[in-house]
Amino acid sequence: MGKGKRAIPTIDLSNFPGEYGKLREACQEWGCFRVVNHGIPLDLMWDMNKVGRSLQDLPMEIKCRNTDVIPRSGYVASSPDKPLFESLGLYDMASSHSVQIFCSQLDASPHQREIIEKYCQAIYELTMGIGGKLAESLGLKSDFCKEWPCLFRINKYNFTLEAVGSIGAPIHADPSFLTILQLDENVGGLEVMEKNSGAFIPVDPLPGTLLINLGDVATAWSNGRLFNVKHRVQCKEAAIRVSIATFLLGPKEAAVEAPPELVDAEHPRLYVPFTYEEYRELRSSSRCGALDLLRIHS
Template identity: 70%
Template structure:
């Protein structure tokens, strides 16, 4: 397996060296591949089949998947992203929200069972890796309790004419961290390294990709990298991915803990709730981390 991005093997924890690897990957890349994670491989395969069937539903059914927050419902192809569509769910940690999502899409009892199992497993994995990340920075990890989560299943309808173009524009994720079950057959995901060059993240079955977002950078007082990424069309085919987002506290503002602030590292950003920050990004059309600069504390 070629590994241009860092690889974190969860079976190696709690060895202290693994915490150092996790911290460095999060500071230098804001992205890493996760091995030996908590989501069973058969469940990943089942979920991929269910996701594909939901995304192939007629438009009139997919439109039942309405927003709770922006981007949490059905996203039809648009002028900006004409090859892309998605279904969404907010809040992944709520069994009632999962049931509502399933009802909107007329999911069968089998599909519901798979989605519920997957939601539980991926939520557990998000909290686990978030806790390990906090511990790698020397912090107690209980701060993740009750954080909001979002879930989005993505479909890219790549055509012969679209080869070489972008399936989704360059962006950062607004939340704290994202767990991505990427398409195990079709590549296209690229992340930006520190030099500004894009590095391909090629498919590798059975693994997960973790991306850190703008909230992680703000919470860490600038230590963690909010990775810019995009999806490129490499071949004329359908590409499907499953993204789960750990966003942030539902009501409290995100701010750097005192441990990250001192005379050499003054506080960089004003406290902000995830909802406030999400609205700021949307209103200013700033989707690649630039909105954080609007929150920067002037020295």
């Protein structure tokens, strides 16, 4: 990390309620933070990384069986704007049936199925827990997101010597509420944009930790209090990079809108209500500027 660069905050999930103030500040000023003592066994994280790599090594015809439930929720092949990137996807990871379909699509072995099932259950519970703590840090009830679906993705960056210095994933903020990332423990490349300076801060591999990014839905739902961090992935070395991501999306059918407790004379409503499906369609056409299109201008 370069001289003078600030490090993103670290939240100790075993130290609540003592961390609520630090959590709130991290979400407002950074839009991202690492978590430690998160309860996911290290051997399970290691095993899931190995399973993810083996699934990404499958022939293209098998990976293409991983079809969409909602648009872009299944296999995403490399494309002109992301030539180094591909991803496998599982929509509604809390559903045992959905997990089994995902495993069957990819001919997962019994051992691989067991690892995927355990990991999905553990990460889903952690996702709900972190979402609840974010709400509590703002003085709200913790169960607001209990029915929201989660999208699970295994991302692969095919970094080669020729690609060093190029972009693996362009600058973007996630459209979801929050993302839990298990980063590659050996290969870096992720950078987050600092809120005030616009400088990019490298998120170096730190084994055993998880990274939380806040997305556009979090900003709208919190009436602007939670910061939707922009980030990118750069190719810095010739090595395959695998990351495992869980996206807490938003309500299935209800509108995303700020709770009454977060709207008052000093904090007027900033965004028109919208459904996640509406926002996903808007994002597909306008990318990162989509949230601005929903802002209420007084």
